[in-house]
Amino acid sequence: MNATLLAAPSASQTAGRRSVIGAYPAGRLARHLILVLFALYALAPVYLVLLASVRSEADLFSGPLSLPWPIDFSNYARTWNESGFAHYFLNSLIISTGSTILVLLTAPLAGYAFAKLDLPRKELLFGLFLAGLVVPAPSVIVALYGNLQKLGLLDTRLGVILPQAALLLPFSVFMMRTVMQDVPKELIEAAVVDGASPLATYFRVVLPVVRPGLMSLALIAFLFSWQEYLLPLVVIQTDDLKPLTVGAATLQGRYGVDYGGIAAAGTIAFGPLVVLFLVMQRSFVRGLTAGAVK
Secondary structure, eight states, X not given: OHHHHXXXXXXXXXXXXXXXXXXXXXXXXXXXXXXXXXXXXXXXXXXXXHHHHTSOSTTTTSSXXXXXXXXOOHHHHHHHXXXXXXXXXXXXHHHHHHHHHHHHHHHHHHXXXXXXXXXXXXXXXXHHHHHGGGSOGGGGHHHHHHHHHHHTOTTSSHHHHHHHHHHHHHHXXXXXXXXXXXXOHHHHHHHXXXXXXXXXXXXXXXXXXXXXXXXXXXXXXXXXXXXXXXXHHHHOOSGGGOOHHHHGGGGBOSXXXXXXXXXXXXXXXXXXXXXXXXXXXXXXXXXXXXXXXX
């Protein structure tokens, strides 16, 4: 009995097991290796910036790939306090939040109308929105500057918030239309039968269903506004109103560059985006895939 249990498997069984076990990990290992290489390629600049932000000016170029000890956080304190980055950070927060709120107030309504309502020539109107996707922002900056000057919005935060929201609308409406098409038609019909008005149906029935899409749109709009450089550079001239992207240019002097300060400023600007994405990661993925599978 024991001899039978302890008998070695046949040669054909051993070869079959090796072929099955060996073939699967090999492909899996190759995929993981490719992903690791791409991750290292993407994270290498982030690692170098983090190292530069915790180095003093004296040892900035000595062993640039090694972690310094002791770690010097003076670049962060100097950038935040002496360079006025507290004001820049607050301005970026106000501008990004304002443009995101405007997008969330308008794009879902337009997406709902294009997806679920019977409107005359709505496909033509939707095509006009899509045309905005192919218009680069620098091509309209001169006309936009003149319009803002006539409206008295130059050198104001509102003069950046409104154009940023407008530049985001074509993509936002397209995304929201795709998300709204995934809302079951039976839910809307049931709300109408119960006597709900179109706005009540939108707020009480549709928005709870498309909440992941709204979260994704909010994250995309905030990221776009946070990293925008050209529009604030043209519109805002007062130093106290500049956002982080424009304020970082003050660290580059005429005769020298504050590499440690610039690295610390980049880390300060990059940190909130990472935290926001990690918090909203699940909703972001669900929102992007909404309407992709029927």
